[in-house]
Amino acid sequence: MRSEICTCQGLNSNCKKCFGSGFVSTETVNKSASKSADYKKGKKKQQFESLISENLDLLSKNEVEEIAIKIIGGLDLKSKKQMQILNAIPFNTTTFRRDFGDKFELLGLIEAEKQHLRNELLIVDQEIMLKNYKSNFKFKHFLSDKDLDVTSNRQLKELIREYKKLKNN
Numbered sequence: 503m504r505s506e507i508c509t510c511q512g513l514n515s516n517c518k519k520c521f522g523s524g525f526v527s528t529e530t531v532n533k534s535a536s537k538s539a540d541y542k543k544g545k546k547k548q549q550f551e552s553l554i555s556e557n558l559d560l561l562s563k564n565e566v567e568e569i570a571i572k573i574i575g576g577l578d579l580k581s582k583k584q585m586q587i588l589n590a591i592p593f594n595t596t597t598f599r600r601d602f603g604d605k606f607e608l609l610g611l612i613e614a615e616k617q618h619l620r621n622e623l624l625i626v627d628q629e630i631m632l633k634n635y636k637s638n639f640k641f642k643h644f645l646s647d648k649d650l651d652v653t654s655n656r657q658l659k660e661l662i663r664e665y666k667k668l669k670n671n
């Protein structure tokens with residue numbers, strides 16, 4: 503069965519279209535003319551929302567921290583989803599790239615968003631340093647500070663292995 507990537511990218515576990523899987527069957531997509539199909543046609547470029555307001559320098563310490571926490575929360579959530587997707591790919595088969603192309607596509611979309619969030623976090627971090635604040639934000643997910651190369655089977659397998667090791671300790 504062909505499937506398309508859901509607009510929520512599987513990040514909303516209560517999603518009525520994909521129920522948190524991130525994928526909807528093509529039939530449903532055609533019927534509802536969902537936006538997700540537009541991703542592939544390139545009609546709708548992936549849009550990145552900025553969590554940073556323009557007047558970052560005017561914000562209080564708490565407000566800046568709140569933004570940082572939001573960004574980190576986003577990175578953690580997307581990382582968790584990426585790991586779920588990775589765990590659902592049978593890397594021991596020879597045709598997983600072909601059979602699970604949509605999963606790799608979703609991984610890549612999420613990775614692009616994570617890259618955007620990392621860039622934002624960098625800006626917030628600079629502001630925190632400028633203000634001489636101390637910050638010790640911590641990522642809650644293993645993948646949050648990892649750059650995923652979605653094209654590298656080796657790197658992906660290594661990350662899964664490392665993650666499992668970490669979980670078992």
Ligand SMILES: [Zn+2]
Binds near residue numbers: 508514519
């Ligand atoms: Zn969805």
